[in-house]
Amino acid sequence: MAQLNPFGNGRFGHAVALSGPDLWVSQLFRIDQEHRASVWRYRFSGTGTERLLTDIHQLSLLRHGVTGEKLGYALGVDRNSSRIAVGAPSSFLAETNATGLVLVYERSERLFTDRFGTGRLLPGAQFRDCEGCPQMVMIPAGSYAQGSPLGIAVSNPSERPQRQVNVPAFAIGMTEVTFAQWDACVADGGCTHSPSDSGLGRGSRPVVGVSRGDALEYLAWLGDKTGKDYRLPSESEWEYAARAGTTSLFNTGDCLGTDQANFRGPNPIPSCPDGINRGLALPVASFAPNAFGLYDTHGNVSEWVQDCWNDNYTGAPTNGSAWMTGDCSLAVWRSGSYVEFGSAVRSAARGSHPLDSRFANFGFRVARSTSP
Numbered sequence: 091m092a093q094l095n096p097f098g099n100g101r102f103g104h105a106v107a108l109s110g111p112d113l114w115v116s117q118l119f120r121i122d123q124e125h126r127a128s129v130w131r132y133r134f135s136g137t138g139t140e141r142l143l144t145d146i147h148q149l150s151l152l153r154h155g156v157t158g159e160k161l162g163y164a165l166g167v168d169r170n171s172s173r174i175a176v177g178a179p180s181s182f183l184a185e186t187n188a189t190g191l192v193l194v195y196e197r198s199e200r201l202f203t204d205r206f207g208t209g210r211l212l213p214g215a216q217f218r219d220c221e222g223c224p225q226m227v228m229i230p231a232g233s234y235a236q237g238s239p240l241g242i243a244v245s246n247p248s249e250r251p252q253r254q255v256n257v258p259a260f261a262i263g264m265t266e267v268t269f270a271q272w273d274a275c276v277a278d279g280g281c282t283h284s285p286s287d288s289g290l291g292r293g294s295r296p297v298v299g300v301s302r303g304d305a306l307e308y309l310a311w312l313g314d315k316t317g318k319d320y321r322l323p324s325e326s327e328w329e330y331a332a333r334a335g336t337t338s339l340f341n342t343g344d345c346l347g348t349d350q351a352n353f354r355g356p357n358p359i360p361s362c363p364d365g366i367n368r369g370l371a372l373p374v375a376s377f378a379p380n381a382f383g384l385y386d387t388h389g390n391v392s393e394w395v396q397d398c399w400n401d402n403y404t405g406a407p408t409n410g411s412a413w414m415t416g417d418c419s420l421a422v423w424r425s426g427s428y429v430e431f432g433s434a435v436r437s438a439a440r441g442s443h444p445l446d447s448r449f450a451n452f453g454f455r456v457a458r459s460t461s462p
């Protein structure tokens with residue numbers, strides 16, 4: 091499928107490339123006063139996109155007797171790029187399949203939902219499998235270099251050899267799991283451990299004081315509740331998601347500031363500007379997300395992942411799966427936390443602790459596989 095790219099912040103929202111003189115426009119949308127979408131089926135036979143624009147626009151106006159502007163939707167063609175746009179600004183994603191069928195995905199409160207039973211969520215789509223469940227982000231399949239190359243002074247031998255990993259599409263928590271999400275599991279009898287918040291408050295702060303075993307209880311409960319296969323991310327998935335296409339030390343570049351993440355700012359990467367030391371976990375999503383829309387992949391709290399510990403990447407899987415051999419008495423962590431120096435919150439930084447470790451600066455985020 092040709093995936094749509096938004097074209098600017100204009101009135102047409104998102105756009106899709108068209109090809110061929112005939113087009114089935116199988117879904118057109120109107121947003122009603124309650125911001126709900128309605129669907130009609132139209133067929134257009136045109137000789138060009140400009141003709142198409144006219145037809146769609148006129149039919150829409152005829153059928154509904156109101157202007158798109160008034161109802162908060164817009165249809166049209168970007169004349170410069172000859173792309174058709176469907177939907178309200180920032181309200182829809184659309185794409186065409188091989189036969190020119192336009193699929194449109196409704197956006198509501200930053201939630202992209204497949205309305206047409208294709209079972210497919212676009213990269214960047216966000217969803218939640220239940221009320222109170224972690225918000226998930228669809229991560230596109232891709233290939234990247236995991237770990238650190240030789241010659242990076244702040245890196246560790248455990249991050250080598252750097253190697254190419256192919257990661258299938260999957261979904262990962264937009265944020266670290268929060269106390270509110272954890273407490274729902276405790277209240278429901280799914281989680282046996284109720285960790286202290288050390289007087290900082292619960293709610294949207296990341297849950298801490300949970301071991302990897304505790305995290306597995308939460309994931310099992312979440313799986314039962316939703317019927318989905320929730321799990322911890324693999325190390326490869328975690329780093330791929332954290333990098334979001336970047337190859338630098340951080341997804342912000344080779345420096346990270348304490349206006350970008352929560353870590354021990356007075357000890358940044360050498361030659362990078364100093365920051366502050368907050369000394370506590372902040373509510374999740376207190377800083378800007380990375381390019382995949384994920385928050386706090388650098389610092390705040392460290393995050394347990396699925397793999398067994400290995401001292402280096404020699405022999406590690408290259409298909410994105412977790413490495414389930416090695417020292418399985420140790421749980422691997424990623425992200426680093428508010429207590430760590432800059433070097434320990436890098437995208438490639440990794441370490442381990444015994445499985446039953448419960449620390450005030452350790453939490454986790456969830457993941458689950460998705461159908462292609």
Ligand SMILES: [Ca+2]
Pocket residue numbers: 266386387388389390391392393425426
């Ligand atoms: Ca984190």
